[in-house]
Amino acid sequence: MQGVKPLSLLQVKQVSLSFNSKKFFIGKDLSKKVLNDISFTIEEGTCLGLIGTSGAGKSTLGRVILGIQRPQQGQVLFQGYDIYNSDKATQHNIRRDLQVVFQDSYSAVNPRMTAERIISEPLENYGKLTKGELRRTVCELLERVGLSEKDLKKYPHQFSGGQLQRINIARAIALKPKLVVLDESVSSLDMVTQSLILELLSELKDDFGLSYLFITHDIKAAFSISDKIGVLEKGELIERYDSKDQFFSSKHPIVKRLRDCILAEHPRFRTLTTGKLG
Template identity: 90%
Template sequence: MSLLQVKQVSLSFNSKKLFKGKDLSKKVLNDISFAIEEGTCLGLIGTSGAGKSTLGKVILGIQRPQQGQVLFQGYDIYNADKATQQKIRRDLQVVFQDSYSAVNPRMTAERIISEPLENYEKLTITEQRKRIIELLERVGLSEKDLKKYPHQFSGGQLQRINIARAVALKPKLIVLDESVSSLDMVTQSLILELLNELKDDFGLSYLFITHDIKAAFLISDTLGVLEKGELIELYDSKDQFFSSKHPIVKRLRDSILAEHPRFRTLTTKANWVNTNRLSKQL
């Protein structure tokens, strides 16, 4: 049984009717189906407005779909009993794009990371503090950061705190919603490296939602492409992404620029070569 199963999920948002009897509802997700196996990462690639973040909300139990099912560890997250829902909330965590808006600016790093521990663990003050220090160190920070507030951290450091909070309960699956897109390229690489290490150390699974193909390639085991609310392609390996003849996928491939401006070109063929080389290195 797959850890996460998304089955024929569809979602529409209703708009105000300009004319009587005219349906202006907008379909955001259309018949989405895929699965994530335990210990793996699915990279979900799509441009802005493709429906990626909305799909993330559906999986997290924030936005109920009109049709379809989301099964986590075999349980329908929208029809589970209270005890099962509590277990799902413990085992299903999220890291959002904006590290600053994801935390309370009046809370210290210690308090931010302690939230899930206080909700689900019965630890003494000493045990909890020790666990938080271990988590800080595991994400590349230290005990001296315990009493700092969000404004005292860089964006990358604060995202490490969000990651520490997300892994505090050793969940089964973490939804990473554009979690590195607001960071500079060097920080992105360091955070992706950290996420890969944590995935191996804790046996985590990820849904990595992104518009950045290179980031997806660095962390993902399988790939999916979302376009206008439809999952147009799903790949069991990264190589399949480069052999796809789908016009939207080809356009995504052609949009990748070389790392150094010197090697950038407007010629799509050159971009394809640079990207293909990257895939061979990964």
Template identity: 50%
Template sequence: MSLLIANSLTKTYNNSGWFRKHSPAGKGVKDLSFVLEQGACLGILGESGAGKSTLGKIVLGLLPPDSGNITFNGIDLYQSDRKARKQWRRDIQVVFQDSYSAMNPRMSIRDIIAEPLRNYERLSALEEQKKVAELLETMGLSPQEMTKRPKQMSGGQLQRVNIARAIALKPKLIVLDEPVSSLDMVIQKQILIHLKQLKEQSGISYLFISHDSMAVHYLADQIAFMKNGEFVQLAGGSYHAHDLLG
């Protein structure tokens, strides 16, 4: 069974305001269909306003489509009961572009990474500390970083923390919404290599939303190009790591 199946997704944003009320409504996404298999990465490329973020919100269960449906592990995201929603919310995680705003600046790095563990698992303090240390090491960070606050870390380090939090519950799917676009090229390369290793070692799937063609080609198995809310072309990925820096 395929992990994620989108069938004819359509989401329309209605114009509002006095001067725009007679204008035709803009399309968020229009009649989008795709299948994402376990352990694969689907890259979504497109310019701003193409509908990429709208699609990401639909996949995350945050924005119901006007028509069409989307299933995850055979469960319709917008027709599921409370028990099913709790499970797929555990199995679908997200990494956003702005690493700093995605976390509470008052929390320690340990608390940030441990937050999903506390929501879904019952670990002792020692077990939690060990788990957080392992997640930091997986992302190339020292366990000693767990005592820091976000303002004490660089943007690249914070994005690694966000990824560590996203993988804490061993999800089946992570939506990557422009995860490296605000970072310099060297840090981009390091994080993309970590993401690819995680995918290969754990069988995790990604929906990689970006306007960065090189990054998407490196990580994605298949790429969909979006324009005006529609897929206009499909292609394969598979760049090598050294291609990221030319």
């Protein structure tokens, strides 16, 4: 007898979401559809790169998956549980196993909290560690993301953007979650720092067995970390690919336009029309 196929870690099923606008005329619906019938899965230990231009609905979809923005239609199942229709105990466990790293590292933290307090917060909320155990765990997490014990008592304004994003990553992995949503988490960093953070994220994925949803407008960044690629355009998941080759051979006009925005590695080869995705 064949074994039962395990459930996907994350299942997004026919998710649709509209934002209502003010109605200036009786009977006229001015609602704007932001997400339209989106479905995909993420398996354990994998990364799905979700690429799209500014306004495509990427961050809105991220909020839906995180349980922040409830969709009007569809389901989001995490480890088989509907994140919007589960009991409180299940939702508590989901919040533990589903973490996020946002684009703006500074607005994601309390400016009055030290690095130690920022990273300790989820551990205190979900664990029962002694003060000594808590400090040791935080030090280990700091070292794992390339910082050190001497950074424990520093405040956010004392770190660079890249260093503070490392602290946000340390906080996100503190509870050893199953899935981390990375919402434009490297887009505000310079190219060198971006490369170092992407390398760190790849290492953490392997070391901790993490899964990622990597939301970005940057194709190169997505390809550096993702196992599969999805393309979002005007709230619709228009294409999904299992490899880079599939992406680069696609005839879809939106995908071709996205490809044309990629700079070649060396200036002498930059013959394509270039532009900024958002």
